[in-house]
Amino acid sequence: MRGLLHGEGAAAEHAARTDNPHAVTAAQAGADTAGAAAAVQNLLAGHTADLDNPHQVQASQIPCLPWENVAEAISDINNQLNKTAETQYKWAKSQYQLSQAGTSTRFVTVNAGKLPYSHTIYYANEVTVTADHKVMLVNPTALTYTGQQIEESRATYISLLAGKYVSHDSSATASVFYIDPNPSIVCTYNSTDKTYTQYFTPAYTVSVVRQSSGYVYSESRNAYPDAGEQDGYYYEYAGEENTAIIPKIVTGTYTGTGAAQTILLGKRPKAVLLGGDGYNSAGVYYKATMVISNYSPLSTIAIVDTGFTVSGNTSAATAFSKSGVTYWYAALL
Structure with missing residues (x-):
């Protein structure tokens, strides 16, 4: 009895054994069956590595466009980068x-055969x-006089009409002349035909001419x-041309004004990448539509013929228009 109480002999030996002398099973002890934990671990590792969207998340559940729209935009941009030429329509502008004709002429006020001769002209500042x-x-102001009056008061009429626009009629049907700021009045008499x-x-001579502004092109x-x-502007269609495509990426920065503003690039960009200085925000815009973004869009980017216009929620830095914030851009032209 004393030996058993002090763990001596066979009892002590039995208590020290760790090889399950009673052959207790995992099921009897309430444990998982052999290998089950490893199988679960393998399933978890496989699920973690599964990139085929095992949870069937849809584009509508996250703030971005469906993949087919993104793919279309990327494909279109890639096609633009790899094109060698495109058909452009051409207009003379x-x-x-x-x-005011550079060659001087004269503005005839009197052409008559007898004095005195009454005549009315019109003059204006513009x-x-x-x-x-x-x-x-x-x-216009009407000025009626006789030839004798203007001859005798040359200084008065020179002062009145110098540097003015003059015409024999106040309508748009008559010729308009510009009197030099330092003119002279000439009076002649032809004794042969008795004309003064x-x-x-x-x-x-003042006229309206159509001056060329070059050519414009459009797809x-x-x-x-x-x-x-x-x-x-006046346009005349001049046919079409195959214009070589040289893709170009331009970069730059601008400072938000708190209101809508247009960033001028000289032509219509095919895509614009925007980001905020010091802000974890960026967005890619293609044909005025946000394609890829790492935030919920707070701004409307309008791609226009001269560049792109920023508008939208001006209180947020991610709107690309917050006053005082510096933004950077990269545009594909």
Whole structure:
């Protein structure tokens, strides 16, 4: 009895054994069956490595476009980068402008066979161009006199009409002249045909001319009229050209103003990448649509013919328009 109490002999030996002398099973002890934990671990590792969207997450559940839209944009941009030429439609661009002929002429005030001769002319400080491209005096003043009066008071009439626009009619149908700021009045008499002539010189003919502004191109056949005006310019269709494509990426920065602003790039970009200085925000815009972003979009980026316009929620730095924040851009032209 004493030996058993003190763990001596066979009892002590039995207590020290660790090889399960009673052959107790895992099921009897309430444990998992052999190998089950390893199998679970293998399944977990396989699930972690599964990139085929095992949870079937949809694009609508996260703030981005469906993959087919992203793929389309990337494919289109890639095609632009690898194109060697594209068909562009061409227009001659010009603008109606006032012109004062460089060669001096004279403005005849009197051409008569007998004195005194009464005549009315009109003068003004400025002229305008009418809708049908005619020159017309602005707020003209009528001046009626006889040839004898103007001959006898040359200094008065020179002071009155020097540097003015003059015409024999106040409508847009008559010719308009510009009197030199330092003119002379010339009076002549032809004894053969008995005619008396009086004129200001030098004077310059004022007309409306269409001055060329070069050519414009577009991928759209309907971008400009074939022969007509649009936004103050006159266009004439000049055919199409195969223009070599040289992809270019331009980069730069701008400072937000707290309001909508247009970043000028000189032409319409095919895509724009934007980011904020010191902010974990970036977005790729393609055809004015956000394609890829690491935040919920707070701004509207409009890709325009001259660059891109930033607008939207101006209170957030990720809107690309917050006042005082520096933003960077990379544009594919």
